[in-house]
Amino acid sequence: MPNNDQITYFITSKDITDFRGLSYTDNSCYVDSVLISLFSPDNNHNVVSNFFLINIEEDNRLNICSTNANISKNIRKLLQTELQKIYLSINNLINFKVQNVDNLRKILKFCSYSENYGDNRMKDPAEFQSYILDMFNIVCTKKYTVYGVQSTNSLTKLSTNYDKFASPVITHILESEISLSNLTSQHEINTIDFTRNSKKFTKVLTVIELIDSPFIIFHIQRKSIRNNFNLTKIKPDEIIKLNNKKYKLSAVIVFNSNHYTTFFKKLNIWYYYDDLKNVLVKSHSKFQIESKGVLYYYYIV
DSSP: OOOHHHHHHHHHOOOGGGOOOOOOOSSTHHHHHHHHHHHSSTTTHHHHHHHTSSOGGGOOOSSSSOSSHHHHHHHHHHHHHHHHHHHHHHHTSSSOOOOSSHHHHHHHTTOOSSSOTTSSSOOOHHHHHHHHHHHTTOOEEEEEEEEEEOTTOOEEEEEEEEEEEEOSEEEEEOOSOEEGGGGGEEEEEEEEEEEETTEEEEEEEEEEEEEEOSEEEEEEEOBOTTOOBOOOOEEOOSEEEETTEEEEEEEEEEEETTEEEEEEEETTEEEEEETTTTEEEEOOOHHHHHHSEEEEEEEEO
């Protein structure tokens, strides 16, 4: 396990040669890109505290990996250890040399309550990302405010609730150009006729607001029903403010020709990593980040 001095060194060191990537093996790009994005941004100490410093023994949720709580805990401990090795190898903090995710996949084969991420089929990185977050019970707080909508379009607040176990991943189906900061508040409208306190309503409007989160990951769905890729631009705000906290853009996973790769930042300098080439280059492609980005990672400053 990395200590605080080692974590601080990677965050503050200007020597990017410390970085060591993961090599592509059997459609692993969706896994590699997620782990590179999680484990090598400027402020990865937030990730370390959420993934590696938690005590799996205290998490008694069932059906995470198995119907047996003890088996589930043991599998997650193995995953936690392997992810630690990958983190240390990527950042070269200790002399670990994990070249690929083959061993991680072997452990994932034991998880019966998930899509099988242990095989070599191509998967969606956003779904894999959400699965890993759920594995370690990494959650955020969202506020749900429900309004009744009358035929005159006037609103009446019906209820306010807080979900303290929501996912830090915010999914948005891309239809038009948008700033990511606007997605921290979303709304849903359902058509339904009902009466409350002698008032007749025709719709229900639910406003969903992100209140607090260890980090924010935006999942942009760019593929249409016909599998066409939407190149509409996303504005990835450099800083997103949320309840007196600042979240900084640290990494972006992009999709090119059925292959996922990663842009990430260190000390405000953009780098690009492609697991097929296993080469890190200093690069920033505004077009790819805005028009081909599918996952955008923000960490607390």
